[in-house]
Amino acid sequence: MNINKIELSKVDGISLMDGLQYCGSLKDFDKFLEAFYTDIEDNANTLEDAYQKANIELFTIKVHALKTSARMIGAKELSEEARLLEVSGKSANMPYIDANIDSFLSLYRSYSIKLASYMTEKQRLKAIKKPITEDELEDAYSALREVCSSMDYGAVEMILEELSTYQLPEVDQKQIADFKTHFHKLEWDEMERTLMV
Known part of the structure; x- marks a missing residue:
């Protein structure tokens, strides 16, 4: 299947050029993007649950992983916000986490909508051989x-x-x-x- 660079470049909140720089190829970038998209809801729920239960160790591990996966797809703002939450988790800076967790989760979950049309089209093209x-x-x-x-x-x-x-x-x-x-x-x-x- 041919990956549509134009459609990818139109997706709000990701940088195709940054993604290619980290992933090395369009094909690998697309694989990372699909894995990122598939995991959004589960990861967001896990993060929210860890925060609510004050499991800061798990919370910090999850935002660290998200920081990396967001960077791989060129989601710079999301990656940077994850980095700041990770730093806060490591230093037990709860006031920062309390003040930013809702906006962070909202931004993260918004990628389900941002990527939906691209992923739907990708699946449709896969089915048509x-x-x-x-x-x-x-x-x-x-x-x-x-x-x-x-x-x-x-x-x-x-x-x-x-x-x-x-x-x-x-x-x-x-x-x-x-x-x-x-x-x-x-x-x-x-x-x-x-x-x-």
Whole structure:
């Protein structure tokens, strides 16, 4: 699936450029973003619960983790606020935490709304796979045969990931499924045999 840079750059509260700087690639950035989005409600509830129960140790650990994950997706304001809460947690500065916890949790939870349309579109695109052409399929098989002979794990992984974005004919789905089974066990000879079918 192609990740839409334009759509990502429109998401309020994140910096695509900062995210790419920390994550190294658009693909990794997108993975971090999805994990961040998925965890929002659970993490916010855990933070709120830790605060209400005066479990400052857990609270400090959670805001430290959030500081890092927010930085990874370029959520600078959220990351900075998490950092200040972490410092306050470590020094037991309860007046600062008391004064800022509500606005912090509100900002954090707002990312559920900010990221919702991008994540919904991403899931929709994942569900729509275009049929692969005969030429594309043959190119993929040729590439797999070539990289299998040199036992290039990373290259095989890349080709399989690309194939997963297409709708394959039923017979090829089975062939690729068999190939993957052997690949996960690193059975290189069996993988090559699968490709000869």
